[in-house]
Amino acid sequence: MNKIILLYTIISSLLYGGSCxxxxxxxxxxxxxxxxxxxxxxxxxxxxFTTSDVDSQQVFGNWxxxxxxxxxxxxxxxxxxxxxxxxxxxxxxxxxxxxDESISNVDSDMHCDNYGGNALYDIYISNDGAGMVVPxxxxxxxxxxxxxxxxxxxxxxxxxxxxxxxxxxxxxAHELHHAIQxxxxxxxxxxxxxxxxxxxxxxxxxxxxxxxxxxxxxxxSTMLANCEVSTPLTYPELSIDxxxxxxxxxxxxxxxxxxxSFSDSSIVRYIWEDYGAQYASGKPVYLFPIYNNAxxxxxxxxxxxxxxxxxxxxxxxxxxxxxxxxxxxxxxHIYCESxxxxxxxxxxxxxxxxxAAQFIQLPINAFSVSIESEFENVLQFQxxxxxxxxxxxxxNNNTSFYLNNTNDEIHALIITSLFTEGESENIDLYxxxxxxxxxxxNDGNINIIDLILLVDMIFYDxxxxxxxxxxxxxxxVLDVIIYINIIxxx
Numbered sequence: 001m002n003k004i005i006l007l008y009t010i011i012s013s014l015l016y017g018g019s020c021x022x023x024x025x026x027x028x029x030x031x032x033x034x035x036x037x038x039x040x041x042x043x044x045x046x047x048x049f050t051t052s053d054v055d056s057q058q059v060f061g062n063w064x065x066x067x068x069x070x071x072x073x074x075x076x077x078x079x080x081x082x083x084x085x086x087x088x089x090x091x092x093x094x095x096x097x098x099x100d101e102s103i104s105n106v107d108s109d110m111h112c113d114n115y116g117g118n119a120l121y122d123i124y125i126s127n128d129g130a131g132m133v134v135p136x137x138x139x140x141x142x143x144x145x146x147x148x149x150x151x152x153x154x155x156x157x158x159x160x161x162x163x164x165x166x167x168x169x170x171x172x173a174h175e176l177h178h179a180i181q182x183x184x185x186x187x188x189x190x191x192x193x194x195x196x197x198x199x200x201x202x203x204x205x206x207x208x209x210x211x212x213x214x215x216x217x218x219x220x221s222t223m224l225a226n227c228e229v230s231t232p233l234t235y236p237e238l239s240i241d242x243x244x245x246x247x248x249x250x251x252x253x254x255x256x257x258x259x260x261s262f263s264d265s266s267i268v269r270y271i272w273e274d275y276g277a278q279y280a281s282g283k284p285v286y287l288f289p290i291y292n293n294a295x296x297x298x299x300x301x302x303x304x305x306x307x308x309x310x311x312x313x314x315x316x317x318x319x320x321x322x323x324x325x326x327x328x329x330x331x332x333h334i335y336c337e338s339x340x341x342x343x344x345x346x347x348x349x350x351x352x353x354x355x356a357a358q359f360i361q362l363p364i365n366a367f368s369v370s371i372e373s374e375f376e377n378v379l380q381f382q383x384x385x386x387x388x389x390x391x392x393x394x395x396n397n398n399t400s401f402y403l404n405n406t407n408d409e410i411h412a413l414i415i416t417s418l419f420t421e422g423e424s425e426n427i428d429l430y431x432x433x434x435x436x437x438x439x440x441x442n443d444g445n446i447n448i449i450d451l452i453l454l455v456d457m458i459f460y461d462x463x464x465x466x467x468x469x470x471x472x473x474x475x476x477v478l479d480v481i482i483y484i485n486i487i488x489x490x
Contacts, residue, residue: 353423
């Protein structure tokens, strides 16, 4: 029997900082066997547990009691059925059956005696973790021939994580979606040879979908409100597929953005349908072209992934104290305020192609921006103000531009990269901000009156270092042209 082990745990990693996906070489995860076996069946699930205290389980060198009770088991299976009906109503595939009940030969590897007794989906109350789904056997059935059957484990009532049923429904919705995901294809495979290859998508989606099942939950909002961990807000310069630490759970914000921005919740399912079709081909699956296809589909080809990168960055900027009423994420005021880039060395770095962003808080007054990079042709610049207005900045092969903040508003420069379907590489960007003291009449505005004063300085040969905007030690028509551009840029 071909067993491939992949673990999905969520809340334990959320609370304790561990990884949700565990290398299968590190431990052998099997179906639990109980001395005093109890079970509860529903239409689609069977839950296995024990009410006796004689059974225990060794996890990482420690023994834990497996005892549970009927009430807890029933609550798990009730939540599973409720979540399952919602997933089906939204067009998701069902999880594959783990055995064929028509097989009568008990010596067959696929006889149901080896898989919980029947073809219902099996859940075992155990102490392996808060929750996990274990891929088990290939399910090569059209249209998603790369699918896998699986079983689930949910923590006991009394366990090493001190998890209570009052919040375990989050785990159940999350893990159930992992079981459904496996109908489309297995995750950690492909030419990169990395165990985590595409595993981030599994966690990102399951975390988003658990909040679809429980829309009144503040679970994702609470995760994004934590400014002390890695999130798309605290580290906007990380790519969407960043899989280190617990970022892959918090990156559910990306899927939340797509649904809310494009007003089409089906986009998440479209991504998985495309994923399943490509996975079945046996070739490495690259997620970002799939994202691009899904975005174009739900927007009638009006928006592409490159555009979404820019917009997603703006939505992330307006969080926390910078959030605006009735704009961007509906719960953005709860989130952590997005981190601003540190310009102490004037050097910024972030990966290309994958939705990373840099936020640069700008001085209140007028200033010039100088940029040096080998990657200017793949960079996107946006100028945003505190009122939510956004202006695209086209460098037109120039390396400098001027900005004038006439109302002394909070404003910022947002930098993202294009999506070109090329290889991701690290972008180094040298950026310098220079204040321009060019409000010559000190009325708080930079306008035509100041321009007239500049012309007067030139006419009367009255050199003013602040008026020498291009710093060539001369006051002439070049400074006038630059000044006009500054006024127009406002």
